Amino acid sequence: MEKNEGKILIFGGTGYIGRYMVKASIKLGHPTYVFSRPNSNKIEKINELQSMGAIIVKGKIDEHDKLVSLLREVDVVISALPYPQVFDQLKILEAIKIAGNIKRFLPSDFGVEEDRVSVLPPFEAFLEKKKKVRRAIEAANIPYTFVSANCCGAYFVNYLLQPSEQKEEITVYGTGEAKAVLNYEDDVGIFTIKVATDPRTCNRVVIYRPAANIISQNELISMWEKKKGKTFNKVHVSEEEMVTLSETLPYPQNIPISIMHSIFIKGVTTNFDLGENEIEASALYPDLNLTTIDELLDIFLHDPPKPASQHSNKFSRKPSVIAHDLIRNGNDGAMIGQEFMCFMLSLCNDYIHNVNIKNQYHQALVTGRTCASHGRKQDSKNGSRAENQM
Ligand SMILES: NC(=O)c1ccc[n+]([C@@H]2O[C@H](COP(=O)([O-])OP(=O)(O)OC[C@H]3O[C@@H](n4cnc5c(N)ncnc54)[C@H](OP(=O)(O)O)[C@@H]3O)[C@@H](O)[C@H]2O)c1
DSSP: OOOOOOEEEEEEETTTTTHHHHHHHHHHHHHHEEEEOTOOOOHHHHHHHHHOOOOEEOOOOHHHHHHHHHHHHSSSSEEEEOOOGGGHHHHHHHHHHHHOOOOOEEEOOOSTTTTTOOHHHHHHHHHHHHHHHHHHHHHTTBBBBEEEEOHHHHHHHHOOOOOOGGGGEEEEEEEEEEEEEEEHHHHHHHHHHHHHTTTGTTTEEEEEEOOOGEEEEHHHHHHHHHHHHHHOEEEOOOOOOOOHHHHOOTTTTHHHHHHHHHTTOOOOTTOOOOOOOOEEHHHHHHHHOOOOOHHHHHHHHHHHOOOOOGGGGTTOOOOOHHHHHHHHHOSOSOOOHHHHHHHHHHHHHHHHOHHHHHHHHHHHHOOOOOOOOOOOOOOOOTOOOOEOOO
């Protein structure tokens, strides 16, 4: 293990992306602190990170004085808080200003490069909030690095190929030709710790776009078919249908479909050249042995990473059941970032594949009536085209 003096504090370190950063920070030899809520239900994750050497600090983000004291003990702050907590980061920023010693702050971006992309309105509204946090950090003159991690590899392979479902069909968004960047989560963790402590990345935007990790859906499916030794049926969802869904689905179900449109139809993770203030991460660390997409698929073949939904303690229920509870009781805050996003992605899949469930969700959302359980896919009535390539 390397030894690094710089102390790193990670908010959201028990979460889907955060824990890769915690592991990387420990691996790279940094004293690593994880800020976790007193009522966190991530007991197993906390124990695991603690046994690896992480220092768990229990607290609430609005405990300002406590936050300031903690910040004075560390050098670098990384936020991997979930999307609903995006503005809570302003509380961290306020504490950083008072503490006065933080050498670098990385806010919870870690997706598409929000200052460069042009996306459908529901996703734009989502990114707009993250941009406000960036602008507040710049205005506060806090040393920062803004990170665009693009697509987390295992997260998106799980969603696109659904390897754990043993399905005979794969959904293709649009023609399947747009290129996207898929970075394995372990590498996202290592890149993030490296850029957080690298003088070359101070007050810069770093984009994780290694050439070897750029791939189209068609190429990804073809690679997977070769590894599995079988051909899947391709179910295409047209761009037109995705745009219509983004315009007609209620908030926040309109967000995931807009994200898929941006990445897999418009190609927003690859369709712009880097500007003067932007740095490509793999160019900074040419000696890092990154996981290629081919290797990532081998991992899925032999020891498949769990879908993000299964990392959540509560997302063991069917989306239809959760939808029912949500409609009856509202989201009382019990369903948080990762779980909420997974739930929405599942709904998005249901909408695309199943006219029956689509009608039931609409009815439930509009009238507050119950949702029935999943039915089977129908492909033609909602504009999807099943393409049997066997
Ligand atoms: N590029 C991609 O493919 C990709 C994929 C997923 C996420 N992301 C981005 O990565 C970032 C982190 O998302 P994530 O999905 O990893 O987060 P997450 O797993 O949903 O949550 C991270 C942690 O935040 C803490 N947390 C949850 N609710 C909170 C609340 N109300 N107040 C304070 N803390 C709370 C929890 O830690 P404790 O319980 O220990 O307090 C949780 O483990 C986001 O910016 C997201 O947009 C990107």
